Amino acid sequence: MDRLSLVFAALADPTRRAILARLADGDATVNQLAEPFPISLQAVSKHLKVLEQAGLITRGRDAQWRPCRLEAAPLRDISAWAEQYRRFWDERYDRLDDYLRTLQTGPTTEEK
Amino acid sequence: MDRLSLVFAALADPTRRAILARLADGDATVNQLAEPFPISLQAVSKHLKVLEQAGLITRGRDAQWRPCRLEAAPLRDISAWAEQYRRFWDERYDRLDDYLRTLQTGPTTEEK
């Protein structure tokens, strides 16, 4: 699966987003991360694997603990992706967009 | 499922993101949207249902055609959500964040 799909899929779960929110306050072990949730430690471990595959966290090793750390780069990527569509929700940006179009000689704006 | 999860799940598929990209160029019918893809029309119809449930498109009715229109509000929402984490990828923003913290009397920054 492509990178962006992995990240979006990882974020499409409230538990995983809560884990990221927790990690924003600092690194944490699996047990610490699992504590607030009514699910098993194994289930949390699976969530962490999904987040790791998506590049949203990295994991170290400190004796028998596996501290998790937030990695924000993919979040920057999805933010940038969404910004592509900003002109569809931001009126001011829309007008700026129109203005920028008038400055162009060619009629096409290439983007994906 | 909560709103944000629906949107992220909808975006976690390259075909659906390609459909959104196409709709950024203007409204389109199901057949027009399906044309570039090597999958059946019915499969595209299912994708559109997912996008509609997530609030990412709306559909009108023009005779036997069901034109699809991009709705950007959920994209604004996920952009705003990701921006929460900006200080973790933006060095400059990080320093601003530190500065803002020093202005606070309390030591906690409440956020989810």
Next chain:
DNA sequence: CGGTTGATTAACCGGATGGTTGAATAGAGA
């Protein structure tokens, strides 16, 4: 060594997902 703690792996289950084919619906037009 043996035991305890932290974490992952394995096997399983029910439900969702993404695709298919085939039938049904809705409207335009001869």
Next chain:
DNA sequence: TCTCTATTCAACCATCCGGTTAATCAACCG
């Protein structure tokens, strides 16, 4: 009306997903 086009609905299938329990691995500690 009969037909053609656009689209959806229904049933089916393989795979994935989020959860469980049980077993295993890894590292510390007595």
